[in-house]
Amino acid sequence: MNAAATGRDILIHRDKDELAQATAARLLTRLADAQAAHGTASAVLTGGRNGNALLAAVAASGDRDRIDWSRLDLWWGDERFLPENDPERNHTQAREALLDAVPLDPARIHVMPPSDGPYTGDAEAAAEAYATELAAAAGPDATERVPAFDVLLLGIGPDTHVASLFPEHPALRETERTVVGVHGAPKPPPTRLSLTLPAIRAAREVWLLAAGEDKAGAVACALAGSGELQAPAAAVCGSSRTLWLLDEAAASRLPATT
Numbered sequence: 001m002n003a004a005a006t007g008r009d010i011l012i013h014r015d016k017d018e019l020a021q022a023t024a025a026r027l028l029t030r031l032a033d034a035q036a037a038h039g040t041a042s043a044v045l046t047g048g049r050n051g052n053a054l055l056a057a058v059a060a061s062g063d064r065d066r067i068d069w070s071r072l073d074l075w076w077g078d079e080r081f082l083p084e085n086d087p088e089r090n091h092t093q094a095r096e097a098l099l100d101a102v103p104l105d106p107a108r109i110h111v112m113p114p115s116d117g118p119y120t121g122d123a124e125a126a127a128e129a130y131a132t133e134l135a136a137a138a139g140p141d142a143t144e145r146v147p148a149f150d151v152l153l154l155g156i157g158p159d160t161h162v163a164s165l166f167p168e169h170p171a172l173r174e175t176e177r178t179v180v181g182v183h184g185a186p187k188p189p190p191t192r193l194s195l196t197l198p199a200i201r202a203a204r205e206v207w208l209l210a211a212g213e214d215k216a217g218a219v220a221c222a223l224a225g226s227g228e229l230q231a232p233a234a235a236v237c238g239s240s241r242t243l244w245l246l247d248e249a250a251a252s253r254l255p256a257t258t
């Protein structure tokens, strides 16, 4: 399914700082609304520059305590399969940007396993363990094997990758598993863990973040309706909403009619 099939919204902010601040406000509102509606909220985090800038903007927001942090489940869309606390792990960077500063319930922080510890060097076993944790959270009556996340955040690489789903990579073709080990990734480190397209598409809302001129080609390519194997960013969508959050530089190669 191409994301274009479900419709999408595109919002363009002036620059990366405005993008981060406006998206932080939007995220806090979305999570507060979810908690008001069903008691808890869930978010799937992304790594990368824009994802980390968003988390830092949430940390700096005067509104950050509009949500009950103890009733928020956090998951990750992908992880660099590196030892615990490695500075390049998405989890480490998220902790530095936000997580260490807010009163989260540790039992609700669902970190993808590191490359040391119980799954040493075995990305497939680590992916399976995370899939089991997701299925448990989805519950026995769920139609999907992952929760219906309230919001799932994705950065976009200059090559159009999202999470750790890279163009033409076999992980993109996965239709059964919800989490996979990714081997031979073109961006370091080569071994990663990633949600698959079916798991991403189970989210109620999927938000794609891109800022900067180096993302302009990827954004234009994905929004032009490219095939999902060529442009993974074109393949993602939420069950209720797909929202592209850009700055002017990342949007600079979109046709005026977009």
Ligand SMILES: O=C1O[C@H](COP(=O)(O)O)[C@@H](O)[C@H](O)[C@H]1O
Binding pocket: 046, 047, 048, 049, 050, 051, 078, 079, 080, 090, 154, 155, 156, 157, 158, 162, 163, 164, 187
């Ligand atoms: O390695 C990764 O990169 C992408 C994009 O990062 P960016 O710095 O180019 O914005 C990110 O979405 C992903 O989570 C991360 O593992």
